[in-house]
Amino acid sequence: xxxxxxxxxxxxxxxxxxxxxxxxxxxxxxxxxxxxxxxxxxxxxxxxxxxxxxxxxxxxxxxxxxxxxxxxxxxxxxxxxxxxxxxxxxxxxxxxxxxxxxxxxxxxxxxxxxxxxxxxxxxxxxxxxxxxxxxxxxxxxxxxxxxxxxxxxxxxxxxxxxxxxxxxxxxxxxxxxxxxxxxxxxxxxxxxxxxxxxxxxxxxxxxxxxxxxxxxxxxxxxxxxxxxxxxxxxxxxxxxxxxxxxxxxxxxxxxxxxxxxxxxxxxxxxxxxxxxxxxxxxxxxxxxxxxxxxxxxxxx
Numbered sequence: 570x571x572x573x574x575x576x577x578x579x580x581x582x583x584x585x586x587x588x589x590x591x592x593x594x595x596x597x598x599x600x601x602x603x604x605x606x607x608x609x610x611x612x613x614x615x616x617x618x619x620x621x622x623x624x625x626x627x628x629x630x631x632x633x634x635x636x637x638x639x640x641x642x643x644x645x646x647x648x649x650x651x652x653x654x655x656x657x658x659x660x661x662x663x664x665x666x667x668x669x670x671x672x673x674x675x676x677x678x679x680x681x682x683x684x685x686x687x688x689x690x691x692x693x694x695x696x697x698x699x700x701x702x703x704x705x706x707x708x709x710x711x712x713x714x715x716x717x718x719x720x721x722x723x724x725x726x727x728x729x730x731x732x733x734x735x736x737x738x739x740x741x742x743x744x745x746x747x748x749x750x751x752x753x754x755x756x757x758x759x760x761x762x763x764x765x766x767x768x769x770x771x772x773x774x775x776x777x778x779x780x781x782x783x784x785x786x787x788x789x790x791x792x793x794x795x796x797x798x799x800x801x802x803x804x805x806x807x808x809x810x811x812x813x814x815x816x817x818x819x820x821x822x823x824x825x826x827x828x829x830x831x832x833x834x835x836x837x838x839x840x841x842x843x844x845x846x847x848x849x850x851x852x853x854x855x856x857x858x859x860x861x862x863x864x865x866x867x868x869x
Contacts, residue, residue, distance in 0.1 A: 585660045592661050593708055596735035596799035603653055603716065604790035613718050613789075613814070616644045628846045634838060639671045639818070639850065643867045648716060649818050650852040650866035657794060658712055658820045658853065665823040665854030667861065669700070674715075676726040676806045676813040683726070685777045685802040686766045687734075688742045697830040698743075703860065704824040709735065709796040711821050717787040718814040725813040726803040728793065729784045731777060735798040739777075740769040777802075823856040 582588045582598070592598055604612065619642050624630045626641035639645040648654070649668045658666050676683075689711060690698035702710050721727035777800060785793050795801065797819075806813060821827070827849050828835060834843045848864035856863050 588657065588660050592794075592796075595732040596709075597730055597732065597793065597795035598657060598661075600785055600787050600791045600793040601653070602788070602790060603648070603651060603792050606720075606789040609718060609790035612644055616642060629842050632840055632842060634672065634840060636672045636842065637670060637847065639668065640848065640864065641867075643869065645671060645816070646850070646867040648816070649850060654714055654792065654794075654818070655853045658714070661794075662710065662712060662820065662822050663854075665856065666852050667821055667823055667825070667827070667849040667856070667863075668818055668852050669821055669825075669827045669849045669861075670819040672817050672819075674815040674817055676803065676815075678806050678808050678810055678812060680726065680806045682805045683803045684766045685731075685800050686769075687738065687740045687800055688797045690742065691797075692743050699828055699831070699835065700821055701826045701829050702822070702824055703826060703858065704822075706822070709798065710825065711797060711819065712794055713797050714792055714794050714818040714820065715785075716816040716818065717789055717791050718816055719789055719812060721785070721787045721813050721815065723784050723786060723804065724807050725811050726806040727784055727786050727813070728815070729782045729802055729804070730795060731781050731800040732783060734800040735796050738798075739771060739775060739800065740766060741771055742769065744769050820852075823851070823854070824858050824860070826860045829860075 582591055588598060620635050620638060627635075628637045628640050639649040649671060655666065674683075690700045692698040700711060715728055719725075787793065828844055828847070831844065833845065834841055836842070848862040851863050851865055
């Protein structure tokens with residue numbers, strides 16, 4: 570089933586309490602418009618040059634992945650800290666909020682499917698939790714906000730989820746999986762940028778009920794929010810000339826310790842990311858815990 574920002578329950582979620590109840594039940598908030606498509610196109614045109622060529626201020630300047638560029642590119646900092654995003658994140662997670670990561674998820678014409686997966690502490694890729702809450706939380710304590718920099722349709726591999734699956738673990742994120750982009754396709758025909766989630770299944774015989782999946786078809790400038798515990802994936806980009814460019818932004822309350830076990834670096838997608846210049850961005854409220862190195866949204 571496809572779902573768009575003009576079709577769904579957004580118009581019914583008019584209060585914070587309705588948003589909280591919908592999210593608690595379903596594990597996501599429906600797409601909403603942050604910027605109009607023409608504004609988003611202009612932002613993308615402006616942001617591409619610093620992403621590709623101006624990495625002097627980047628936290629991971631030697632990385633090919635462009636992770637956490639909201640820390641040095643103001644347009645991305647503005648999106649991460651946009652009031653319409655922050656307000657909804659605060660509704661779901663509380664008043665004091667960190668953006669602990671942003672990362673790009675491009676899907677170019679001919680790219681393969683991204684397999685179904687779940688995560689919460691983002692431990693999967695090296696075995697140690699990247700996020701550790703220090704206070705009790707009722708329900709979800711992390712959020713992913715997926716921003717469409719380009720059109721995301723079913724044929725270009727829009728995000729898909731299975732509602733209500735955030736209540737059950739189908740994958741064990743604490744198991745380690747190996748990065749092996751050359752052999753990933755030999756099993757299911759779908760991977761995760763060089764990782765295979767199939768060995769993480771708690772029940773090896775369990776299969777996702779694809780008939781229950783929602784496909785979030787989005788225009789440039791639209792946003793969808795979900796807990797990463799919710800089963801999510803995407804299909805192949807079957808077009809010849811329409812890339813899909815998504816920006817995932819990750820949020821946690823300020824009591825959560827970020828990268829607490831990583832001894833100054835972490836690894837993913839075959840790369841090593843040193844934490845010397847890293848900081849979590851405080852986008853809402855205050856940090857009274859002092860667990861993490863903190864920065865603020867860019868002003869210029």
